[in-house]
Amino acid sequence: MDRRDCDIAIVGGGLSGGLIALALARHRPELSVRLMEGGPRIGGNHRWSWFASDLSADGEALLKGFRKAEWDAGYDVRFPARERTLATSYRSLASTDFAAALERELAPGTMLVGKEVAAIAADGVALRDGSRIGARTVIDARGFAATGDLTGGWQVFMGRHVRTSEPHGIERPVIMDACVDQLAPWGNGGAYRFVYVLPLGAHEVFVEDTYYADSPMLDRSALSGRIDQYLRARGLEGEILGFETGVLPVVTGGDFAAFQRAQAVPGVAVVGARGGFVHPLTSYTLPFAVETALAVARDADLPGDQLAARMEALARRHWRRTGFYRLLGRMLFGAARPQERYRVFGRFYGLSAPLIERFYAARSTLADKARVLVGRPPVPVLRAVRALIANPPRLLAPHRKDHS
Template sequence: MQSERCDLAVLGGGLSGGLVALAMARHRPDLRVILIERGEKLGGDHVWSFFASDLPPGGEELVEPLIAARWPGYDVHFPGRSRRLSTPYRSATSMKLDAAVRAALPGECIVTGAEVCAATPTSVVLAGGRTIAAGAVIDARGTHGMAHMTGGWQKFMGQTLRLSAPHGLSLPVVMDARVEQVDGYRFVYCLPFSPTEVFVEDTYYADTPALDLPVLRRRLADYAAQHGWRVEAVAYEEAGVLPVIAAGDFDAFWQAGDSGAARAGTAAALIHPLTSYSFPDAVKFALYLSALDNLSGASLERASHAWAADHWRRGRFYRMLSRMLFGAARPEARWRVLKRFYGLPRPLIERFYAGRSGLADKARILAGKPPVPISAALASLAGRGRPLADLATDGRDPA
C-alpha cells in the first residue's frame, strides 16, 4: 500500500479543481498540492466562455493559459431584435486547462485515472489502496444531483465544425433565438474560432433533463445548412445538463456532503442560479483559497462553507428570476424574457452575468411592461420547480 503526504489534496480535475491547483501553484508555490482526477485527462471535454468584465483582480492572469480565443464583443439575435455589445468575450478549453495544470504542477502531483474510495478533511484513499495524508482536502468533483435544490435545467450539445468555406462570423453569437422554440427556451450559440472553424451549440432552458442526442445532432446540422455552411468534419462534440436553481435549502444541501471536506464548484453550489454560469465563481474562489493563511482541513471546510453560504445569499434575486422564467413564462414564449433583458443598458447586463447586480439594476430588470402575465409572475414566486437531486451536473453527457 502506497502512502504519501501533501499540504492540499484536490479531488477532481475539472474547471474548479484545475483552477484551485493553478492558483496554488502561482500564489503558494511553497505548498505541495496533489490533484486527483477520475478521467485520464483534466477538464473533461468542455468549452467554457466568459465576459472579461466577470473576472476579479488577478483573474485575467490566472486564466490566461486557458484562453483559446478572444473577441472584442458579441452579438445576440431574437425575433425583431439584434444587438451587438462591446463587452470583451473569451473562451477557454479543457485541452488548454489540461496543458496549463500539467505545466504548473510536478508530474507526480497529478494523479489521473484514479477513483476516490474515501475522503475526509485530511485524507484520501484511492482504489487499489493508495492513501494520501493531507493538511487539507477540497472536493471539486461536481455532483450527480443537487439534493435539497429545485429548479429547471439548461441542457446543450455543442460541436466544432470545420467548414469548406468561411462562415462569415466576425464575433461570437451568444444567443440566436430566431430558431424554432422547442423543449423550453431554445437558442443557438456560435464561437468563430477561425474563418473556417466554428463551435455551434444548441441550448435549451427546459423543464426536464432528458437529452436526445441524435435529435440535437440533426438540429445542429440543420442550423449549419440554414446558414449555408458546408461542413467538412465535426472536429469535437460535447453535451451536458446543468442546473438552473430556483429555490433550495442550502444548509441541508451542505450537510448532505458525505466527506466533511471543503468543497468547490458545483459541489458547493458555486454557480450563477439562472445562467448556470460557473467560470467567474471558480476563478474568484480559487484566488480566495490561495490567499488563506490557515489551510488546515477544518479551517478550509469552514472557509469554503462560509464562502458558499454568502454566495447563496447573494443569489436570492437570481433564484427569484429562475422561478419567474420557469413558472410564469410559457416554454415556447420564454425567449421574450431574454429579448427584453437584452434591451437593457450594457453595464447592467455585464453586472448581471457577473452576479453583481445592484439595487438599481434589480429595479430596472423588474420595471416596465413585463414579458409575462403579472398574475403568472406572482404565482411563480410561490413555486419551486422540479427536484434537482437526480441530475448529473458535472457537464458529462448523462446519456
C-alpha cells in the same frame, strides 16, 4: 500517525480543482499538491466561456497562461423582435488548452488521472485501487450533486466544433440566437431554445444547441439532428473536429443548508458547483471558480477543518448574494410558457450594456434589479404571482437518452 503524502489534496480535476491547483502553484509554490481526476484527462471534454468584465485584475492574471479564444469586438444576440451587438469582450477556453497549461505549470507528479475515489476524509483520500493519499487539507472539487434539496430547471446542451470548407464570415460570438424553432419537442415538458456560436478561426466554428428545459433529459440524436439543420441552413457544414454535451442546473431555490449537509464530509472543503459556486440563472462557473481558487491560495495555511468552514461560509454568502437571480429563474420556469420564454431574454437584452455585464458577473446593483423588474412584464402577471407562491420542482439526477 497516518502518512502524509502532500499538503493539499484536491479531488476532481475539472475547472474548479484545476484552477485551485494553479493558484497554489503560482502563489504558494512551496506547498505540495495532488490533483486527482477519475476520468482519463484533466478538464474532461468542455468549453468554458466568460465576459472579460466578469474577472478582477487578479483573476485575469490567473488565466494569463492559458491559450484561449478572445473577441474584443463584442458579441451579438438575436431574437425575433431584436438583434443587437454589445461591446463587451468575450473569452472562451477549451478543456484541452486548460489541461495543457496545467501540465506546463504544475510540478511533476501533481496531476493524477484515472484515479477513482472510494472515500474522502479530512486527512486523506482513499482510491478504488486500494491506495491512499494522506494530506493536511482535502478539497472536494467534484461536480454538482443533485441531492433533491434544491429546486429549479436545467440547461441542457450539445456543442459541435466544425471546420468549414470555405471561410464562414462570422466576426463575433453569437451568445444567443433565439430565432430558431421554439416548439421543438422536449420530453413531457418544454424548453426555451437558443443556439450559441463561436467563430474560433476563419474556417472553424463552435455551435451549441442549448435549452432552458423543465426536464434534464439529453436526447443526443434529436440535438445532433437540430445542429445539422442549423449548420445546413447557414452554410456551416464541414468536418467535425469535436463535440460536447452537458446538463447543468438552473437553481431557483431550495434549502441550501440541507444541500450543504447532504454532501458534507467533516473537515473537507467543498468548492465548485458541488459547493454552490455557480451563477444560478446562467449556470456560468468560471468567474466563481477563479475567485474561489484565489481565496483558497490566500487561506492555504489554514488547517483543513478551518478551510472547510471558510469555504462553507463563502458558499452561504454567495447563496445570499444571488437570491435575485433565483427569483428570476422561478419567473422564467414558472411564469413563462416554454415557447414564450425567449421573450424574457429578448426584453433583458434591450437593457443597458453595463447592467447586462453586472448581471452576468452576479454583481447587479439595487438600481439594476429595479430596472430588470419594472416596466411591462414579458410574462402574464397572474402566472408570475403563481410562480412565486408555487413549490417549484426539485433538482434530481439528470439522465441521458441516446436515441429518439
